[in-house]
Amino acid sequence: MKIEKEFSRFAHEYGKYNVIQEKVAQKLINELQSQPKEILDLGCGNGAINKKVFWDYNRFTAIDFSQKMLDLHPKSDKVKCNLGNFNEDTLFEELVKENYEHVFSASSLQWAKDLDAVLYQISQLNAPISLAIFTSNTFKTLLETAGIDSPLKSSEEVSYLLNQYFRCEIEVINYELSFDKIDEIFTYIKKSGVSGGRNVLSYKQVKALMRNYPLKTLEFEVLFVRSL
Numbered sequence: 001m002k003i004e005k006e007f008s009r010f011a012h013e014y015g016k017y018n019v020i021q022e023k024v025a026q027k028l029i030n031e032l033q034s035q036p037k038e039i040l041d042l043g044c045g046n047g048a049i050n051k052k053v054f055w056d057y058n059r060f061t062a063i064d065f066s067q068k069m070l071d072l073h074p075k076s077d078k079v080k081c082n083l084g085n086f087n088e089d090t091l092f093e094e095l096v097k098e099n100y101e102h103v104f105s106a107s108s109l110q111w112a113k114d115l116d117a118v119l120y121q122i123s124q125l126n127a128p129i130s131l132a133i134f135t136s137n138t139f140k141t142l143l144e145t146a147g148i149d150s151p152l153k154s155s156e157e158v159s160y161l162l163n164q165y166f167r168c169e170i171e172v173i174n175y176e177l178s179f180d181k182i183d184e185i186f187t188y189i190k191k192s193g194v195s196g197g198r199n200v201l202s203y204k205q206v207k208a209l210m211r212n213y214p215l216k217t218l219e220f221e222v223l224f225v226r227s228l
């Protein structure tokens with residue numbers, strides 16, 4: 001498992017809250033060694049992967065359980081946006097009938113209810129994978145300051161699960177995003193979707209955390225996996 005570090009600045013003035021997810025999706029595309037024609041994207045969101053696919057493809061199937069996200073996804077006669085939940089076997093019962101040449105999932109699978117089960121289902125699609133999964137050192141110092149355990153699995157746990165089902169290369173990247181003001185950090189967490197919509201802290205606890213948080217940066221840890 002290779003570990004790397006990368007730094008970015010939060011471009012507040014552009015109102016961009018998905019700085020890290022954009023980088024993650026771009027890395028998955030950059031490292032692809034083929035140009036698959038039949039593509040599946042699980043947890044597609046507003047289309048970060050689709051927008052970066054630069055080659056001509058026959059079909060891009062975009063799955064998300066949020067209709068609001070799917071509404072924002074690019075559409076064309078080659079892009080099929082389907083409402084679906086990767087926690088449900090019924091989704092995979094349909095997907096397994098298709099022949100996908102590549103399966104992407106960017107910044108989504110950390111929210112799987114049972115990652116082991118979802119990875120098994122993905123392996124049954126018999127297609128090469130490019131996945132990026134946020135792991136437990138995301139917001140490390142923030143969570144330590146608040147005295148909260150990460151809701152995410154560690155990179156070791158995720159690697160173990162992946163190695164059960166795939167012959168794959170795994171890389172863990174640590175990103176740091178820097179901010180001018182502490183309140184921008186909390187706005188970012190709220191709006192970026194990286195917290196999975198969970199409000200773990202009360203208003204009072206957030207205020208205390210804002211006073212005590214020692215950094216002007218946010219930490220992210222992302223595990224990338226691709227088929228060998």
Ligand SMILES: C[S@@+](CC[C@H](N)C(=O)[O-])C[C@H]1O[C@@H](n2cnc3c(N)ncnc32)[C@H](O)[C@@H]1O
Pocket residue numbers: 018021022025042043044045046047048049063064065066069084085086087105106107108111112192193194
């Ligand atoms: C942080 S966003 C990432 C979106 C996009 N892949 C990207 O790279 O920007 C996570 C997405 O996963 C979707 N998602 C989370 N849990 C899901 C599930 N169980 N089934 C399908 N989609 C899910 C969310 O609705 C959201 O659009």
